[in-house]
Every structure is written in C-alpha cells, then in structure tokens.
Amino acid sequence: MKITINTRTVFLFPTGLITNRFTAGIISRNLKKEGVRLTKKQTSLFIKEIIRYKKNHADWNLVEFESKNGDMVEVKI
Amino acid sequence: MNTTLGKRIATLRHEKELKQDELAEKLGVSPQAVSKWENDQTCPDISLLLLLAKILGVSVDELLSGKKAETPAVRILPENERKDIKDMMLRIVATRAKGDVARVNLPLSIIEVAIDSGLNMSQVSGNEALKNIDLNRIMDMVRQGTIGNIVEVESADGDTVQIFVE
Structure with a gap:
C-alpha cells in the first residue's frame, strides 16, 4: 500500500501484510464495532478480490x- | 494522476492487452518508436494522436492530460462491446461545496461481493448524498450494459456526488 502526497511517498507498506486472513479477522471485528456486519469469510472475499484486481x-x-x-x-493498494 | 505520457501509453496498452509491435502495426510505426514513447524518450507525432487515443480507448485529452473526463455520458453498450464486470470500475467522485474533490475507485467485483454480503451504502458511507444509493440497482444497470455517469446527487450542503461506471 502506498500513500503519496503531491507525488511524494509518505507511507509505504507491503500490501501482502494486510491482505491475509489474520488481518481479515481484525478488520471484521473492527467493522462490527462500527455497525458493519461482515464475517471473517466475507472480509476474506473482499481481500481476495482486491488482490485479484490489483x-x-x-x-x-x-x-x-x-x-x-x-x-x-x-492511496494505492 | 501525475504520470508521464509514456507511462500512460504503456498502461493503456496493457489494459487493451496489446503488445508494442501490435500497437505499432496499427499505427504504421516501428515497435521501436512505441518503445521510445513509453520510455518518454520521444513523443508520438501529432498526426497519430487521434488514432492512438482511439486504439487505447480514451480521448486525446485524456491521453495527453492523464485526467479522465469527469462526466462521461451514460451509454448502453451492445453485448459484444461490454467488458467483463470483473474488470470494470465504479468511481465515486465527491465534490465539496468549498472545492475539495475526493475520488474512490472501487472494482465492481468488490461491489458484487459487498452486495452478496448484504452490505448497503448507508452502512459504509457517512456521506448523506450516498446513503440512499441502491447498489443492487446500479449492478443491474451495469449487467444490462450501462456505463458512464449513472448517478449524480447533491446534498443540502451543496456537496455533489457522482457515480460513474467504466
């Protein structure tokens, strides 16, 4: 994942470290706190699609x- | 997007699944010429821009500036011209009354996953103008071949939201 401000890279993080099942579980739990009900499996599906599209x-x-x-x-994945 | 003309040509060529020599042949130039364009060593001759843009599926303005037209007209494509939904994009452009612009580019395949998961816009967007957008309806339109500026709404605060499919 890369975040640039006026073409200068300010944040660079390996996408693979956030697009995995462990992270999917964390995202699912945090989304639940915000009232968005997504199971770990559904979150994994999102992540899988993100990786495929990327x-x-x-x-x-x-x-x-x-x-x-x-x-x-x-913000680039 | 701040990219060079050469990089845009390369990206668009890849999206069209064209090799350099195939693009060169269509334009009547050498593959080396296309390579030099893509490496920003030279630029395409002005007489080739219209054909180059047409082959790459963009307007000359988009090719040169890198900026897509914010309001592409709505069209319904015949079946043989439609892209696979897995390669299509939903762009949400939110323009604040004070002038800031935010663009979110979501692959339609992710929207499909969201719909299958039972998500709706009110659950994921705090923007008042977006909350009543029916994702199911948008996907139905896309499956029937609709592309372009599908939705345009304005909130009471003067913010506008446009949703494009391409």
Missing part, C-alpha cells in the same frame, strides 16, 4: 483526494 490493474488508485488548493493525496 494483479491485473497495477495502476489502480483506491482513493484520490484533491484539495481546493491543488494538494493531491493518492
């Missing part, structure tokens, strides 16, 4: 934010 679309930006001042933040 393999075929290397330039995929999950989130792009542009402020009115022109600052750009990009």
Whole structure:
C-alpha cells in the first residue's frame, strides 16, 4: 500500500501484510464495532478480490483526494 | 494522476492487452518508436494522436492530460462491446461545496461481493448524498450494459456526488 502526497511517498507498506486472513479477522471485528456486519469469510472475499484486481490493474488508485488548493493525496493498494 | 505520457501509453496498452509491435502495426510505426514513447524518450507525432487515443480507448485529452473526463455520458453498450464486470470500475467522485474533490475507485467485483454480503451504502458511507444509493440497482444497470455517469446527487450542503461506471 502506498500513500503519496503531491507525488511524494509518505507511507509505504507491503500490501501482502494486510491482505491475509489474520488481518481479515481484525478488520471484521473492527467493522462490527462500527455497525458493519461482515464475517471473517466475507472480509476474506473482499481481500481476495482486491488482490485479484490489483494483479491485473497495477495502476489502480483506491482513493484520490484533491484539495481546493491543488494538494493531491493518492492511496494505492 | 501525475504520470508521464509514456507511462500512460504503456498502461493503456496493457489494459487493451496489446503488445508494442501490435500497437505499432496499427499505427504504421516501428515497435521501436512505441518503445521510445513509453520510455518518454520521444513523443508520438501529432498526426497519430487521434488514432492512438482511439486504439487505447480514451480521448486525446485524456491521453495527453492523464485526467479522465469527469462526466462521461451514460451509454448502453451492445453485448459484444461490454467488458467483463470483473474488470470494470465504479468511481465515486465527491465534490465539496468549498472545492475539495475526493475520488474512490472501487472494482465492481468488490461491489458484487459487498452486495452478496448484504452490505448497503448507508452502512459504509457517512456521506448523506450516498446513503440512499441502491447498489443492487446500479449492478443491474451495469449487467444490462450501462456505463458512464449513472448517478449524480447533491446534498443540502451543496456537496455533489457522482457515480460513474467504466
């Protein structure tokens, strides 16, 4: 996962460390606290799809934010 | 997105599953020319831009600027032109009244998983304009070939949300 602000990388983290079943369980538990009911299996399905899509679309930006001042933040999986 | 023209050509070529020599042949140039474009050593001749953009499935403006048109028209594609849903994208563009713009790019395959899991927009989005969006309805439209600017809503605060499928 890479987060860039105005093209400068500010956060770099191996995606493989967050796209696994263990993390899926953690995400599922935390989503439950927010009222979003997803089982560990369902969360794993999400993660599996993210990995599959990422393999075929290397330039995929999950989130792009542009402020009115022109600052750009990009989150890439 | 801040990428070079060469990188955009390479990315778009990969998305179209074209090799460099195949693209070169379609354009009537050498594979070496395409390689130089993609490595930003040279640029395509202006006379080739229209055809290059057409082959890569984008407008010339998108090819040169890297910015997709924010409001592609809604179209219904015939079955033989439709992409596999697994390769399609749902883009949510939220524009605040004060000028900030946020874009979330979600693969439709993930939306399908969300729907099968029983999720709806009100559970995952705090944005008032998004809460009433029916994901099932959007997926039905996509399965029938609809692409482009499917939804456009404006909240009481003046924020607008557009949902595109491509």
